Amino acid sequence: MTALVTTAPRSMQLQQRPETETEPGPGQLRIRPRFAGICGTDLHIFQGHHPNAKMPLVQGHEFIAVVEAVGPQVEGGFKPGDRIVVEPLVSCLRCEACRRGFAHVCRRLQVLGVHRDGAFGSAMLVDAAKAIAVPDGLSDRIAALTEPFAVALHDCRRAGLLPAERALVIGGGPIGLAIGIVAAFCGARVRVCEPRPARLALARSLGLEVIDAADDPAAQCDRITGGEGFDVVFEVSGAPGGVELAAKSARARGRVCQVGLFAAPAPTDHNAVVFKELSWIGSRVYSFDDFRDTVDLLERIAADARFDPALLITDTCTLEQVPRAIGRMIDGEVDGKVMVELGAG
Ligand SMILES: [Zn+2]
Ligand SMILES: [Zn+2]
Numbered sequence: 001m002t003a004l005v006t007t008a009p010r011s012m013q014l015q016q017r018p019e020t021e022t023e024p025g026p027g028q029l030r031i032r033p034r035f036a037g038i039c040g041t042d043l044h045i046f047q048g049h050h051p052n053a054k055m056p057l058v059q060g061h062e063f064i065a066v067v068e069a070v071g072p073q074v075e076g077g078f079k080p081g082d083r084i085v086v087e088p089l090v091s092c093l094r095c096e097a098c099r100r101g102f103a104h105v106c107r108r109l110q111v112l113g114v115h116r117d118g119a120f121g122s123a124m125l126v127d128a129a130k131a132i133a134v135p136d137g138l139s140d141r142i143a144a145l146t147e148p149f150a151v152a153l154h155d156c157r158r159a160g161l162l163p164a165e166r167a168l169v170i171g172g173g174p175i176g177l178a179i180g181i182v183a184a185f186c187g188a189r190v191r192v193c194e195p196r197p198a199r200l201a202l203a204r205s206l207g208l209e210v211i212d213a214a215d216d217p218a219a220q221c222d223r224i225t226g227g228e229g230f231d232v233v234f235e236v237s238g239a240p241g242g243v244e245l246a247a248k249s250a251r252a253r254g255r256v257c258q259v260g261l262f263a264a265p266a267p268t269d270h271n272a273v274v275f276k277e278l279s280w281i282g283s284r285v286y287s288f289d290d291f292r293d294t295v296d297l298l299e300r301i302a303a304d305a306r307f308d309p310a311l312l313i314t315d316t317c318t319l320e321q322v323p324r325a326i327g328r329m330i331d332g333e334v335d336g337k338v339m340v341e342l343g344a345g
Pocket of ligand 2: 091092093094095096097098099103106107108109
């Protein structure tokens with residue numbers, strides 16, 4: 001089979017990989033990825049900035065695939081031809097976090113496509129226990145968004161977001177927009193704050209109300225909430241200005257859900273945390289439950305005329321075009337999600 005292998009920072013090559021053509025072992029499925037998203041993590045890996053991605057590596061952790069062969073002792077009734085998504089986390093099951101039931105914050109957490117080979121190829125072997133069947137009502141392209149939407153659902157759950165609450169999302173990239181859609185679908189009153197005009201336009205096309213971050217966002221937040229502040233703020237930008245705005249724009253006793261990762265430590269106004277009794281909640285990836293529930297959630301969102309999650313996919317490319325697409329993402333030329341269409345090979 002063919003795979004796009006990241007051989008060194010800024011170097012990807014199409015290579016033949018015979019090992020994934022082997023028969024699946026006990027509990028495994030051999031699958032053929034159909035669509036895979038490119039995400040910010042992929043840019044970091046490609047640039048050699050990811051702290052523990054090891055090359056050579058086949059990237060791609062957000063994907064939909066078709067089952068090709070089923071190994072012995074597989075539960076769940078999977079058969080060749082089934083469409084599935086795969087929760088890509090690999091946890092050690094021995095560390096304190098795993099033993100407490102939080103395998104997604106495992107001390108030795110690995111992710112398919114980050115620490116182990118992922119979906120940018122024509123076949124792969126996966127653990128069937130991590131596979132979830134995709135219902136007929138969900139298109140391939142939207143199902144391929146399960147991973148980023150699982151992040152969004154986990155963030156909303158971590159924040160304890162309730163219907164009718166006011167939510168601010170700081171950062172309008174694909175994850176911020178997915179949070180906006182999930183929060184709005186769940187009945188929250190959502191604003192997405194973002195500086196890039198094209199991303200503001202994309203947010204509007206997804207049915208979300210926006211705040212232009214280039215135009216005194218703190219004053220706008222004040223006006224929109226009548227000076228009270230937002231019940232929940234999702235900080236997705238990972239930028240110092242985003243943290244500052246989050247502390248300012250959350251209401252007394254509000255919750256700030258920290259989703260964005262920072263290139264360098266950012267100062268936080270801890271006095272605001274004390275004076276307003278803010279809860280500043282970290283949120284990382286998703287649990288298996290979140291991932292499984294997201295498949296159902298996406299089917300319901302896609303069936304709701306108010307939302308079209310497919311609009312989040314602004315670019316589609318082939319496997320050969322991935323390096324160029326990543327270059328465009330690094331240069332800020334892509335507003336939404338790039339989806340890789342994986343043909344036969
Ligand atoms: Zn991702
Ligand atoms: Zn662990």
